[in-house]
Amino acid sequence: MKKSSLFFTLILALLLGLLVSRGLAQAPPIREQLVYSLSVFDGKTYTKGFAPRGEDTIYLIANENNAVSIRYTLVYFWPITARYMAGFKTLNEEVEGTLELLRDGKVIRSLEKEDNVVFYPEGYFAENSKMYLHEEAHAFLQKYEYATKEYYARIDEYYEKTREYREAFEEFLESIGERRKAGEELSRTQVEAQMPKQPSPPEGVRFYTTPVAKDYILNLPQGTYQTRLRARDGTIVQDSQKNLVAFVRRRGGTIGYEITPGNRWTMKESSNDPSKTIYASGKNTLYLRPFLQDEYNDLYYKKLLDPQNVGTSERWIWVHTTPIKNALLDLLSKGKLLERIERAPYYVKQIPGPELGYEILEYKEEEFPERSPSFEGHKLEVSSVSGRGKYDFRLEKGEGEVMDGSEREILFVRKENTNLLHIISIFPLIVGVVVFIQRKRRAS
Template sequence: MKSRLVFLLLLGVFLSSGWTALAQPPVREQLVYSLTSFNGSTYSKSFAPQSEDTIYLIANTNNIVNPRKTIVYYWPITRRYMAGFSTLNEAVPGKLEILQGGKVIATLEEQKYVLYYPEGYFSEKTIMYLNEEADAAHERYKKAMDEFNAKLKEYYEAMRKYREDLNKFFEEVRRRREAGETGPLDIPIPKEPSPPEFVNFYVSEPATGFVVNLPPGHYEIRVRLEDGTILEGSEKKLVVFTSRRKGGIGYEIIPGNRWTKRENCDDPSWIIHAVGKNELYFNPFTQEEYNELYHNKLQDPQNIGRIERWKWVHVDPVKDATLLFGRGKEVLKTVTRAPYFVKQIPGPELGYEIVDYDEDLKKRGYKPTFESYKVILGPELPKVDYTIQTVASENQMPLPKSERTIRLLRKAYSMYLYPLAFLPLAVGAGIVIARRARIET
């Protein structure tokens, strides 16, 4: 009995240690390509591990392709290879060669670049500047930040003086009231200073990389080292593609009760369904249609997609416009673009609330979380179909393919849907019971 217990304990230790070892993903040093790729409106960062033999880029745009030695490990939960650039990010000396049809058509050297975000780090558009323009853009940003920090220092000093003056004001009021003065007191009230506005654009730190800008086509890339040899493992295929068609308006929709769960409505045939009271925030974009596989792998070479399918990609936000909400040919409301602020609800709920961005928030130093066209679908609206459409502000002409249908659904008979959902299970259970009863008899 005692020997069996010892055996079971040893077996448990062996199995637990074995599973622990299996759970730890293997880590190895690997040559990868670090990518900063233009995705149609902004730049996305990713990397191409050795497991991916092809890199995808949009044609006629600047993209950064950097060979790097880093730590790579496989993460089974996401079924992806992960890179530990924070642990190892070693540059590979040499030049990047681009081949087509087996012939070298370009040999690239590293260039300096920055990413310019015209409306702050979370801008919907991003611009890449190279070399002298990169230095100039970063210098403008540094100068703007230095000016902001100087104004911020002045603001803190002004706030300190304001608090002192405010304390003196209350002390003087108290002293004169205690002295017997009644009625209004002729004492100037200290004015609270306003904080400086934060820099409304952002420029990344200058970096260097190989700038790839090619027409559509199929290419190969490789790294030629300083000694003239080809770096082993650096050869990859390169697919450079463009959109199939342009035009039309797509919408990003932000639900008022789930502002982080944004949804897209990119095709005029798609219908927006809503139940009960809803606050929907619409952001119209111009859009372009790309191959699904190519664009998915552009954003991350480990993504999947279908080469026979196409997807709409939002390109430029439409700002100088008006949104019309109507029923049939009747316009019920004209909606203009406005700023909004998302604040966290205090307490155990840990939710969020979208409020209008007002002067009070501005004085307190907050910036708008987003700008959008707000449409309120109240419970008083008849449960029929409505439409939204974007029109240009300058001439009130509808933008092409911008009309969408909003369908309000009834909740009155929704309870009957639950029994219908369980009907197949009930039928299946009845068949099983009947068969068992037949077998037993």
């Protein structure tokens, strides 16, 4: 017995040793690979990624434009994130040819590269974007280039005006000094009224358009396909065969919320399902951002974001697509309307000092000049006392029109009863004692 356990321990140690030594001693091997470079629509914007050789299936949202190109690059495995990484900066060689799309073994489409741009109507870091093709792509790029040119012209004008303002201001200071020396008495209001006006900087270009790229555009109806690249010499490019899954949402157009607790604004939560309750404790300030949302298969959607992701085919996830901006948030307690809350911009101000704190302030342009709001949302202040442990909220659009699926419940947990939990668990023993006493009585 002792010998066998010693043997087993040695084997285990050897295996662990092998595992550790392999992980620590070797640099990750870098290999040249043919990969699919992807710019795919994720329901709200375009996500960039790549499918290495090991991933044989690419997932796309059906009936949307998705850009694909096939490239040789250097691929290496990065053990820290357990992912294959692409070194596009070192090698990025596009493979020319015709992308063939197959269904049930038959070629249904042969695709050539098409001009495309991604247009971000509210700026590159905003939540939504759209792809445009061909002439429209060029038109949108021109629109952006024209707006940028205009902006730079306004900037030049602004610098010129600023230079003139500084000169005028210096002249003004000199003249005020001379007038005061001459005995003229000037009040502060009079000085301010005569002071030259400082020019305001021009507003930047709010939208953004990517440069025109040439890619294979995949816009497919729902279904499963195969794809491969046929080179100019008519041969199939090795390792270019992949499966394609074009999927659709299961449900759409319902309302989800992104919830930011006031005491930790970087840790956002989501409430996407009306059946899920929001549990809170004590006095709470919550900032709610409502969104229209679509429900996708977890596996498909995660693989769409990154083909190396893992997902569960039986699970469904909600994806926030479009922010809802023109609605009021109704706060209710026991069916009685307590408050109608408007969406407002907020600014997160870092508090200097060793505590690394912050405070969330209502954004006003005059108080935070040249700064943008950190986020916009509906501020909800709730406490366990005023709502007696339960609140409801919902979105209202127009006059009294409640938006379907926007209702949520907030329950306040009674943390003061935490100690009672252990006492409740004793009750099976009490039942046992009762049974024991009755048994004794019957026996006697």
